[in-house]
Amino acid sequence: MSARAGIVVTGTEVLTGRVADRNGPWLAERLRELGVDLAHTVIVGDRPSDVRDALAWLSAAGVDLIVTSGGLGPTEDDLTAAVVAEFQGRPMALDEALEGRIWKVLEGLRSRWPDLDEEAIRRSNRKQALVPDGATVLEPVGTAPGLVVPPAPGARGPSVLVLPGPPRELQPMWATATGTAAFRAAIADATEYRQHTLRLFGIPESEIAETLLRARAGGVDLDALEITTCLRRGEVEVVTRYEPPAQATYEAFEAVVRERHPTTLFSDDGSTxxxxxxxxxxxxxxxxxxxxxxxxxxxxxxxxxxxxxxxxxxxxxxxxxxxxxxxxxxxxxxxxxxxxxxxxxxxxxxxxxxxxxxxxxxxxxxxxxxxxxxxxxxxxxxxxxxxxxxxxxxxxxxxxxxxxxxxxxxxxxxxxxxxxxxxxxxxxxxxxxx
Amino acid sequence: MSARAGIVVTGTEVLTGRVADRNGPWLAERLRELGVDLAHTVIVGDRPSDVRDALAWLSAAGVDLIVTSGGLGPTEDDLTAAVVAEFQGRPMALDEALEGRIWKVLEGLRSRWPDLDEEAIRRSNRKQALVPDGATVLEPVGTAPGLVVPPAPGARGPSVLVLPGPPRELQPMWATATGTAAFRAAIADATEYRQHTLRLFGIPESEIAETLLRARAGGVDLDALEITTCLRRGEVEVVTRYEPPAQATYEAFEAVVRERHPTTLFSDDGSTxxxxxxxxxxxxxxxxxxxxxxxxxxxxxxxxxxxxxxxxxxxxxxxxxxxxxxxxxxxxxxxxxxxxxxxxxxxxxxxxxxxxxxxxxxxxxxxxxxxxxxxxxxxxxxxxxxxxxxxxxxxxxxxxxxxxxxxxxxxxxxxxxxxxxxxxxxxxxxxxxx
Known part of the structure; x- marks a missing residue:
């Protein structure tokens, strides 16, 4: 059984469709690279109960890791850290050293906008330095720290990786997170997967459906492969994921695609x-x-x-x-x-x-x-x-x-x-x- | 209590991040226009059990309507209609008149790609004309019909609106769906909401956090308003949703924003x-x-x-x-x-x-x-x-x-x-x- 994960994207602005979510897709690709199976992605609003419900559902689905994005900002509706702490049964505490480091970052901000209210900044600073007891703190890229929050001692359930919403903060912090002992412990069961992408241009998707049927009829054991086909910006993309013992099966499948689509198959190495x-x-x-x-x-x-x-x-x-x-x-x-x-x-x-x-x-x-x-x-x-x-x-x-x-x-x-x-x-x- | 909805976006290509989801955000905006509260959006893979789990979770969360997108195509991994039929306890049956109408559309496709395999197209045709007993059929825009599937007679639970994945098919079909009796019955409890959007350029998001605190300190009952703030392409967007009795409260809030941000507030009417x-x-x-x-x-x-x-x-x-x-x-x-x-x-x-x-x-x-x-x-x-x-x-x-x-x-x-x-x-x- 491979390690499994769920993603919780928080933010009413994302749920309501006003802002496109760039984090869910990005995190999905990173998890796959690590051999972690993604069960579901859930997009929820900023209400604490929404975030809690999503954590509970993914936890009940048996995932080993939940990754959240968003809800770490300075405003009142940014509640992810507190909800995750409560969900994991770990009280929040002020990390004073962290508060000091965040303050240094904020001083740069103050020099760009000299008219800002100092007291408001101090409050934001303190809020962002509250972390769940026993969590691994990931240094802020902007002003919000990330967190790896394991279940409380003796409890079972997934670890939660808490990341900020802005992609330019989330992406570098992901790299930091994957290096921590807490994260590696959570995904210890990750399987090795191989993945190949074929891209075709100039045929409708139904032609690929037929190719799959013919491959199966020709004796290729497609059940050993996880094949997804989709239309993407006018191209047909065929992505196959499989465990290493199915390598020969994959090669037989690719040969069928090559034979039926010699001129429209333009990429067999993932290149765009x-x-x-x-x-x-x-x-x-x-x-x-x-x-x-x-x-x-x-x-x-x-x-x-x-x-x-x-x-x-x-x-x-x-x-x-x-x-x-x-x-x-x-x-x-x-x-x-x-x-x-x-x-x-x-x-x-x-x-x-x-x-x-x-x-x-x-x-x-x-x-x-x-x-x-x-x-x-x-x-x-x-x-x-x-x-x-x-x-x-x-x-x-x-x-x-x-x-x-x-x-x-x-x-x-x-x-x-x-x-x-x-x-x-x-x-x-x-x-x-x- | 307002009508509530959930969205299920299906497709491994979306879940794995290879294709950006355009339907969830679009549907979210349309639901809001109808005064339907969106509880959650779930993105799931193409496995039937994933779709079933998402339907069950949203149903347990008490939503009145579930909208699905995707999984109606001609390939073997397109299973949404069958899973929804099973979830609602309604057997699938071939709609022969629909099969004939879809065939007419496919003939146009065949004239563009004369080399396609006719038997493959016939099979796709038949698959797409299988519909749950008692469902309202929405005419195909491409080759896939949409469906409004109410719970089985005597059963309780949400109705499910099943829409195709390609945005250019989903969007016109949504307009058809909202006119059907089955859809209107599902959202009969929709509340009237008002919504205003303010956009500011040239300030950090923390300044808006401070403005909210000052509004509250000045006696504005922010609990009567649902305010979300976010950074979007370099602008700060403040969206407020409220029921009509809170109109005066909203106006008091907007006045505080105007006073604190006279030059950076560039839009108060939703304009971009x-x-x-x-x-x-x-x-x-x-x-x-x-x-x-x-x-x-x-x-x-x-x-x-x-x-x-x-x-x-x-x-x-x-x-x-x-x-x-x-x-x-x-x-x-x-x-x-x-x-x-x-x-x-x-x-x-x-x-x-x-x-x-x-x-x-x-x-x-x-x-x-x-x-x-x-x-x-x-x-x-x-x-x-x-x-x-x-x-x-x-x-x-x-x-x-x-x-x-x-x-x-x-x-x-x-x-x-x-x-x-x-x-x-x-x-x-x-x-x-x-």
């Missing part, structure tokens, strides 16, 4: 299309520039999400208006007049305009109708035209073009378009045919 | 800074253009997230490299040589370059060090310089500039920078001083 495009650009010593209409800068933003992208991203043109298409990318206004701004021809002119304007090797042009308005019978909402071009000395550029009609709302159309553009760049750089 | 900037640009008949280095197009992407933004967004320059800063925005390479690419001077040149290149009224220049590398003692990682400029005929442009050092990693620095830029544009357009 973003990583592959970055690696291809770096390997070829090539630079890239974009000219985006409907995506409005999202592709350039996605390319520059990666640290080190300045080695190959020169920049881009956001050509939302027709005037901008002419002024920045040199698109002939008469061409737009003749074929419309959303057309293969304009996409090609944009890709070449990006190459020209930035003296780049690769240019990407995107023009489309993200909606909700602007659709016509010929060009419904979701119509997007792409062109990617690779400069080749004085010869005409090599290029791939596409016109697609994407489903979904404005957000989906724009996001999906960045994925398609990256796949076209990948094909272009690999020398694949249009 | 994005909406305010859009409205100011439209009202003044002004156009905007960007020139972004470290944010790499994210600000242009954020400005064009809004439908209708083509009325005021002309476009932008992504000037990631120094060459791009010179070529696209006309920044003098000697200036970069002298003061560095990350400097107030270069930010100003970028803002003016954006105005020039796109013939815009408002220009925004952003240049900074998003990290993780590139920091120096003088300009640590997180240093970002901003300039926003408003063209004013032949007179020199009016401008506001800022240099800040932002905490957090690459993602935070880039995202936070777009928020700061929008606030500077807002101040500029409102004619506020630098």
């Amino acid at each position: 299309v973003d990583e592959q495009v970055a690696a291809l650009l770096l390997a070829g010593g090539r630079t890239i520039a974009t000219a985006e209409s409907c995506t409005g800068g999202l592709l350039a933003g996605r390319l520059t999400d990666r640290a080190g992208s300045s080695a190959y991203v020169l920049g881009g043109l956001v050509v939302y208006s027709n005037e901008a298409k002419a002024m920045l990318a040199g698109v002939d206004p008469a061409l737009i007049e003749r074929v419309g701004a959303v057309s293969i021809e304009v996409a090609e002119a944009l890709a070449e305009g990006a190459i020209e304007a930035l003296d780049a090797d690769v240019g990407v042009g995107i023009t489309g109708i993200a909606g909700p308005d602007g659709g016509t019978p010929d060009k419904p909402v979701g119509t997007v035209c792409f062109s990617v071009a690779l400069r080749d000395g004085d010869a005409p550029p090599r290029r791939i073009t596409r016109r697609v009609v994407l489903p979904g709302g404005r957000f989906d159309v724009r996001d999906r378009s960045t994925t398609i553009a990256l796949h076209l760049v990948r094909r272009l750089l690999r020398g694949e045919a249009d | 800074v994005d909406e305010q900037v859009a409205a100011l640009l439209l009202a003044g008949g002004r156009t905007i253009a960007t020139a972004e280095s470290c944010t790499g197009g994210l600000l242009a992407g954020r400005l064009t997230d809004r439908a209708g933004s083509s009325a005021y967004v002309l476009g932008g320059l992504v000037v990631y490299s120094n060459e791009a800063k010179a070529m696209l925005a006309g920044v003098d390479p000697a200036l970069i040589e002298r003061v560095g690419a990350v400097s107030i001077e270069v930010a100003e040149a970028l803002a003016e370059g954006a105005i020039e290149a796109l013939d815009a009224d408002v220009g925004v220049g952003i240049t900074g060090i998003a990290g993780p590398d590139g920091g120096t003692p003088d300009k640590p990682v997180g240093t970002v310089c901003f300039s926003v400029a408003l063209r004013d005929g032949d007179a020199p442009p009016r401008r506001i500039t800022r240099r800040v050092v932002l905490p957090g990693g690459r993602f935070d620095v880039r995202d936070r920078s777009t928020t700061i830029a929008l606030h500077l544009v807002r101040r500029l357009l409102r004619g506020e001083a630098d």
Whole structure:
């Protein structure tokens, strides 16, 4: 039996949907890396009874570790430490040395905002230095300490790792937590898992359902594998987790996927299309520039999400208006007049305009109708035209073009378009045919 | 006692953090609009027992309605309908008319991918047309029908609304669901709530904690209000929910916030800074253009997230490299040589370059060090310089500039920078001083 964990994300702002939770997914990945099985993630409000109920449910489900995020701030509704202390039967006590260390951090804050009320800060300071008796204290990254709180002496049940809500505090503190004796004791039963991710582009999810059926019919013991498939930003992702004795079974399954999806399987090592495009650009010593209409800068933003992208991203043109298409990318206004701004021809002119304007090797042009308005019978909402071009000395550029009609709302159309553009760049750089 | 609900998000890909959940937050907001109190959101894997455990926990917590998302797809691990049917004690049966309607949708899919296996599609079709006896069927938006499944006749417990996972299917189906008699019966006890959102920019969250204490000390009965505060993309958001008799109490609280935070309170009507900037640009008949280095197009992407933004967004320059800063925005390479690419001077040149290149009224220049590398003692990682400029005929442009050092990693620095830029544009357009 492997070690099992539950996650409790606290905060009315997360529960009510006003703030997206970044901690649950991040913690889930970290637990998996440690071989800890995640049972459930629960999102609860700031009421103490909500947090207590979630702890009780996960504890009853038999988990070995509960990780909480949030509720360690200075405001009155930040109650996680106190609720966990009560749940574990350990009284709270002021850690004076910790109070002093937090005060040092707060002095930096006071110098940035000199008008703050000192008494209010002192109170916050004291609140954040109250810790459950017997807990392991994790040094604050911001002003809130984390905690590893084992069950009371003689009691049974999970240990609770209490982490702050802001991801930039939670993430470094996780690394500290996993090094503590209290944490390692809680997950002593972790199993070794292996995990492989396959990514495919250009097929519907139902095709993978069929592939699983065929693998099973062909004698692959799928019950020894934990396979999940999902659509993610326009790609189909197949993640398989298994214990080491099932290695041969996994390999047989992967062979079936390879055989049925030779051209759409683009990643078998966990790499994303973003990583592959970055690696291809770096390997070829090539630079890239974009000219985006409907995506409005999202592709350039996605390319520059990666640290080190300045080695190959020169920049881009956001050509939302027709005037901008002419002024920045040199698109002939008469061409737009003749074929419309959303057309293969304009996409090609944009890709070449990006190459020209930035003296780049690769240019990407995107023009489309993200909606909700602007659709016509010929060009419904979701119509997007792409062109990617690779400069080749004085010869005409090599290029791939596409016109697609994407489903979904404005957000989906724009996001999906960045994925398609990256796949076209990948094909272009690999020398694949249009 | 108000109607209460729970949300169950299913899917190993969500639980394991590989896919961000967009449905839980969206459903939470919709429930609140209906005056339904959200107790908890639970994220579970694809194992039937996980879904069953979550249904049982929420049922034991006394909710009137459970909303599930996901697990209605064509693959073998999509089991939500069957688990809910069993939980409610209602056997599954094939709805042949529904099977026929789904088949019509699938024929469209087959024409796009002619090579698909017909037998596989027939099987998926049949699986998706199995529905619990006595359930209200919600017509598919994609190929999966939704369901409203009341408890079995004579049984007590929550009704379960079963929705598909893809947001573009779930969202329109929610509107259908809320119109059904079965749904309305489940939430018959919904209370009327009022909700107000205040947003502040430029103060730490601890200042709001102090404001709450002062309001209480000044006699405002905060216990009649449900106040949550949180940091969201660099802003402090204060959301208050209350029943109508507490209206005067809320007004007293808001007056205290106004008095203590006259300049940093920028929104008292729920509007975001994005909406305010859009409205100011439209009202003044002004156009905007960007020139972004470290944010790499994210600000242009954020400005064009809004439908209708083509009325005021002309476009932008992504000037990631120094060459791009010179070529696209006309920044003098000697200036970069002298003061560095990350400097107030270069930010100003970028803002003016954006105005020039796109013939815009408002220009925004952003240049900074998003990290993780590139920091120096003088300009640590997180240093970002901003300039926003408003063209004013032949007179020199009016401008506001800022240099800040932002905490957090690459993602935070880039995202936070777009928020700061929008606030500077807002101040500029409102004619506020630098």
